[in-house]
Every structure is written in structure tokens, then in C-alpha cells.
Amino acid sequence: MKKDVINVALLGLGTVGTGVYKVMKLQEPEMKAKLNTVLKIKKILVRNLEKAAKKVDDTSVLTNNWQEIIGDETIDIVVEVMGGLEPAGTYIKEALTAGKCVVTANKDLIAARGGELLDTASEHHTDLLFEAAVAGGIPIINPLKHSLSANYISEVMGIVNGTTNFILSKMTEEGMDYYQALKIATELGFAEADPTADVEGYDAGRKVAILASIAFHSRVTFSDVYTEGITNITSRDIAYAREMGWVIKLLGVAKNTPEGVEARVHPMLIPKEHPLATVSGSYNAVFVHGDAVDDVMFYGRGAGELPTASAIMGDIFETARNITHDSTGSTHCGCYKNLPVKRIDDIISRYFLRMEVEDKPGVLATVASVLGNNSVSIEQVVQKATVGDNAEIVVITNHVRERHLKDALLTFREMSAVKGISGFIRVYG
Numbered sequence: 001m002k003k004d005v006i007n008v009a010l011l012g013l014g015t016v017g018t019g020v021y022k023v024m025k026l027q028e029p030e031m032k033a034k035l036n037t038v039l040k041i042k043k044i045l046v047r048n049l050e051k052a053a054k055k056v057d058d059t060s061v062l063t064n065n066w067q068e069i070i071g072d073e074t075i076d077i078v079v080e081v082m083g084g085l086e087p088a089g090t091y092i093k094e095a096l097t098a099g100k101c102v103v104t105a106n107k108d109l110i111a112a113r114g115g116e117l118l119d120t121a122s123e124h125h126t127d128l129l130f131e132a133a134v135a136g137g138i139p140i141i142n143p144l145k146h147s148l149s150a151n152y153i154s155e156v157m158g159i160v161n162g163t164t165n166f167i168l169s170k171m172t173e174e175g176m177d178y179y180q181a182l183k184i185a186t187e188l189g190f191a192e193a194d195p196t197a198d199v200e201g202y203d204a205g206r207k208v209a210i211l212a213s214i215a216f217h218s219r220v221t222f223s224d225v226y227t228e229g230i231t232n233i234t235s236r237d238i239a240y241a242r243e244m245g246w247v248i249k250l251l252g253v254a255k256n257t258p259e260g261v262e263a264r265v266h267p268m269l270i271p272k273e274h275p276l277a278t279v280s281g282s283y284n285a286v287f288v289h290g291d292a293v294d295d296v297m298f299y300g301r302g303a304g305e306l307p308t309a310s311a312i313m314g315d316i317f318e319t320a321r322n323i324t325h326d327s328t329g330s331t332h333c334g335c336y337k338n339l340p341v342k343r344i345d346d347i348i349s350r351y352f353l354r355m356e357v358e359d360k361p362g363v364l365a366t367v368a369s370v371l372g373n374n375s376v377s378i379e380q381v382v383q384k385a386t387v388g389d390n391a392e393i394v395v396i397t398n399h400v401r402e403r404h405l406k407d408a409l410l411t412f413r414e415m416s417a418v419k420g421i422s423g424f425i426r427v428y429g
Contacts (some may be wrong), residue, residue, distance in 0.1 A: 003076070006035075006320050007042040009069045011091060012082040013052045016105055016132075017044070019309030020079060020316075021056065027313065035320050043069050045082075070094050077319055079312060080104040089113060096120045096128060101328055103315040105132035105308060111206035111222040114213065118333040125329035127322055129315035134207045135160055135284045137307025138300040139314070144214045144288070145334070151290025153215040157253040157428075160207045162282035162302040163198035164230050164250040166190045168238075168267075169280045172247060177235050190282050200229035201265040204252045212254035212263045215288070218339035220254075220263050226344040228266035237354060237423045240394045241269050244380055246352075247277040248425065260340035262347055269352050269396075269427045345403040350379065352396050354423030355412065359391035363417050367393060370415075374408040376400045390419055396427060 008024075010017055024041060031038050044061050046052040053059045069075060070091075078095040080102060082088045089109050092102050097120060104110065110117070110133045121128035131141045144153070159165050163185055170181035182199070185191035197203045205227040212220040230250050241248050246269035255262040270277050275297060279285045284302025289295050301307035322328045357363045368378060380396040397405065412418045 003037050003324060005038050005040050006077065006323055007040055007072075007075045008077045008079060008316065009043040009045065009072075009075045010041055011045045011069075011078065011080045011088070013044055013046050013055055014081065014083075015305050016308050016312070017081040018055055019305035020081060020312050023306065023309045023313045024316075025057075035317060035324065037320060037324050039077075039316065039320060042075055043072070045069060066091060070098060075100060076323055077101045077103060077316060079316065080106055081312070082106075083108065085109055085112065089117075092117060092128070093120055096124055096126055099124055099126055101127040101129075101319045101323065103127075103129050103312055103319060105130070105312055107133040107203070107206045107210065108222075111209040114210065115219050115333050115335060118331065122329060122332040127319045127328045127331050129319060129331060130210075131315050132308050132311035134210050135286055135298070136162075136300075136302040136304060137310045138284055138286065138298045138302060139311065140211070140286050140298050141214065142314075142318075143298070144211070148288060148290055148293060148296070151292045153256065153288060153290045155253075155255045155289040156211045156215045156286065157251055157255075158286035158297075159249055159276060159279050159284050160252045160286065160302065161198055161201075161204040161250060162284055163191045163195060164201075164204070165279065165284070165302075166282045167199070168230060168233070168248060168250065171233070171235060172238050172242070173280070175235060178231065178233060199231055201227035201250065204250065204265040208252040208254050208263050208265055211252070211286075212261055213335055215254060216256045216261055216337065216339060217335055218261060218337040219333075219335040220261060220341060224261075224263055224341040226264040226266070228264075230267055232423075233267055233425070234423070237352075237425065240354060240382065240423075241352065242272075244382065244394070244396065245272055246270065246427070247272050247274075249276060249279075251276070251428065256339070257342070259346065260342040262342050264344060264347070267425050269425055271429070274428075345401075345406065347402050348399050349402065350397050350399055350427035350429070351405055352423060352425040352427055353394070353421065355393045355395070355421050356386065356390050356419040357393055358417045358419070359385060359389055360417075363391075364393065366415075366417060367395070367412075370411050371395070371397065371408050374411070375404045376408055392422075394423075
């Protein structure tokens with residue numbers, strides 16, 4: 001279906017929406033050669049017309065009325081960059097039902113209702129693309145769906161939140177505590193005024209749900225993902241980790257195991273020679289392990305106006321080509337399996353424990369005995385004197401099922417010789 005012009009509606013003109021508008025303008029000279037058609041922004045839905053007018057060349061494209069978009073049969077592609085579950089979810093579903101293709105960066109919505117919306121797109125033979133919903137400008141959704149589709153993928157893991165990576169990088173490289181690093185992240189715009197979604201792992205959790213669903217062909221929603229943030233990580237944890245040859249990162253992990261899918265986000269110790277250990281600042285990186293390709297890594301800017309706009313524009317270009325070649329409607333859900341999702345207590349991992357104990361003979365042996373009685377063996381241990389009569393013990397365990405380690409922690413909390421458990425961090429590998 002040859003179309004000389006493909007009309008686009010943009011829902012939202014915030015940071016990302018403005019980026020899409022800018023990149024669309026930058027691409028105009030080469031658009032015809034790349035797509036054999038021209039993209040034109042016909043409408044932009046905004047809340048505040050006066051504020052939005054300062055960001056565009058032609059104010060006639062601005063509207064605050066959704067009906068002007070959904071009722072316009074000449075609009076072919078709707079680009080949603082509003083964020084949030086509603087009204088974005090309603091707008092996207094109505095657009096798909098009306099036969100319009102949709103591109104979105106909305107990780108919250110895709111993590112919660114992606115299956116439903118993809119089914120709607122398939123039913124109405126239209127496209128729903130969401131590359132920008134995970135890892136900003138890094139291409140990862142399209143490679144999982146297409147380039148790596150001939151692989152049995154057993155693991156997708158990595159750094160998928162730039163805010164927490166920036167904070168942990170400051171703590172690691174400059175010795176800051178958590179609150180100092182958060183303050184700088186906020187001042188530089190890497191952290192929101194309310195950073196909860198980032199620092200508690202919720203943002204990364206939504207991305208893990210999306211990645212796991214695509215990689216393992218089984219629906220995983222945000223509620224399935226175990227999330228734990230970085231607010232309890234201290235400079236002492238980071239110093240001990242460094243001394244023992246590790247770096248602490250907030251990782252999203254999705255594994256396809258014989259017992260079911262693991263989908264989790266939490267701080268982890270990784271070896272200092274691991275490529276992820278050198279991913280610093282606001283950068284993201286994602287590792288994928290497939291049976292044919294082995295290990296591949298995707299690295300780049302995980303957020304920001306233009307990196308995210310780059311991913312959105314890639315989806316817009318793909319959809320435009322599909323419209324031109326009358327091939328829309330191929331982006332079905334692909335979740336043809338129904339795999340169980342494991343509880344966090346059932347995962348097997350190594351662990352970093354930092355404990356304050358009485359500094360007297362026999363305590364370390366007692367700690368080792370409690371761990372051994374709960375099927376936990378020790379790989380590394382460091383003991384240092386601290387203030388007063390207490391010493392600090394740092395233990396890295398061998399692989400153990402998490403519930404067994406938690407049983408040992410319950411015993412420690414009842415022991416008078418153990419004054420406190422200051423750190424509990426999982427270890428990658």
C-alpha cells in the first residue's frame with residue numbers, strides 16, 4: 001500500500017516527546033530515501049497548550065482533545081509517551097482497535113498489560129512496538145524478538161536502571177554514602193524528586209518482566225518480579241566487596257530454569273573483572289545467553305531525551321515500512337508457554353553476609369557451625385576488629401537455596417554472640 005505521507009500523532013510532549021519531535025525533524029532530509037515515504041506529525045496531544053506552544057514550530061498540530069486523534073482516519077501511527085497506566089492504556093487500546101499502529105515507551109503499561117494489548121493489536125492486524133520501554137536507547141526488544149529468535153535463551157540479566165547505577169558508581173568510585181550520591185543524582189537530573197521507583201527497584205522490575213516474557217515466551221508481569229532496592233547498601237559493604245574482589249551493582253535477572261522462571265531485581269556482587277563491573281554512571285548494559293549465540297552484551301545510554309527518542313523513532317520507522325508494504329499485524333504476543341515463576345526463597349545463589357559479633361574465641365566457629373547445619377558452606381571469610389568488644393565478620397557462601405540461608409539468619413538473630421546482621425547481598429554466578 002503505497003503512501004506518500006504517513007501521518008503520526010504524538011501523545012505527550014514532555015522530555016521524551018520533545019526528543020521524538022526533534023529527531024523526527026532531524027530525519028526529514030533522509031526520510032524519503034530510508035522509508036520510500038514521508039512521516040508527518042499531524043497532531044500532538046498535550047495538557048497545556050500554552051506551554052507546549054513554545055516547543056513546536058507549528059502550533060496548529062497541538063490539541064488537548066483525544067477525539068481529534070482517534071477520530072481522524074488519516075492518522076496511521078500513534079506514539080504514546082505520556083507514561084502511566086491511564087489514560088495511556090485506554091488511548092492505546094482504542095487506537096489499536098481503530099486500526100492505528102502504536103509505538104510506546106510505557107514500561108509500566110507493557111509490564112502490566114502487554115499481553116492484552118498485543119492480543120488487541122493482533123486481532124486488528126496492526127502493530128504495537130515498545131523498544132524504548134526497556135533500556136532507553138539500547139536495542140534489546142527487537143534483537144530478542146528477531147535477531148536472537150533462533151536461540152533457546154536461558155538468561156537475560158544486566159543493569160537496566162541508570163539512576164541506581166549512577167548512585168552505586170559514586171559510592172564505589174568516590175567513597176560517598178548513599179544519601180550523598182542520591183543528592184548529586186537528583187541535582188543532575190538522574191533521579192526524580194521522588195526516587196522511590198528507581199532506588200527500590202520497581203523501575204527495573206518492570207523491565208525484567210518485559211524481558212522475561214519476550215525471552216522465555218511465557219507471560220511474566222511486574223507482580224511476578226521480586227524487587228529489592230539499594231537503600232540498604234552502605235559504603236562498608238562496598239569496601240568489603242572491593243577487598244574481596246567484587247563490585248556491587250543493582251541487577252535485573254531473568255533465568256529460565258528447569259524449576260521455572262526466575263525474575264528478580266536486587267543488589268548483587270559481581271566479579272570486578274566482569275564486563276558489568278565497569279558499566280559506570282547512568283549507562284545500562286544487558287547480557288543475553290542463548291544456546292547458539294552464547295553470550296552477547298548490549299551497552300549504552302539507558303535513558304534520556306534523545307537516546308529514548310532514538311529507540312522510539314526506530315519503531316516508528318519499522319511501522320512505517322510495515323504500512324508501506326501492507327505487512328502490519330505481525331507483532332503478536334508470542335507467549336505460547338505457561339511457565340511457573342519461582343519464589344525468591346527457592347532460588348539458588350551465593351551470598352554476602354556482614355555480621356557484628358562478640359570478639360572472643362569460638363564465635364567464628366559457631367557461625368560456621370550454624371551455617372553448616374543449614375546446608376550453607378563458606379567460600380570466603382574476613383574478620384576484622386571493630387569498636388569495643390565486637391568484631392565484624394564478612395562471609396561469602398557457596399551456592400545454597402535461599403530459604404536455607406534465611407533459616408540460618410533466624411538462628412543468628414536469636415544468638416547473644418551475634419549483635420547484628422548488617423549486610424545481606426546476593427552474589428552473581
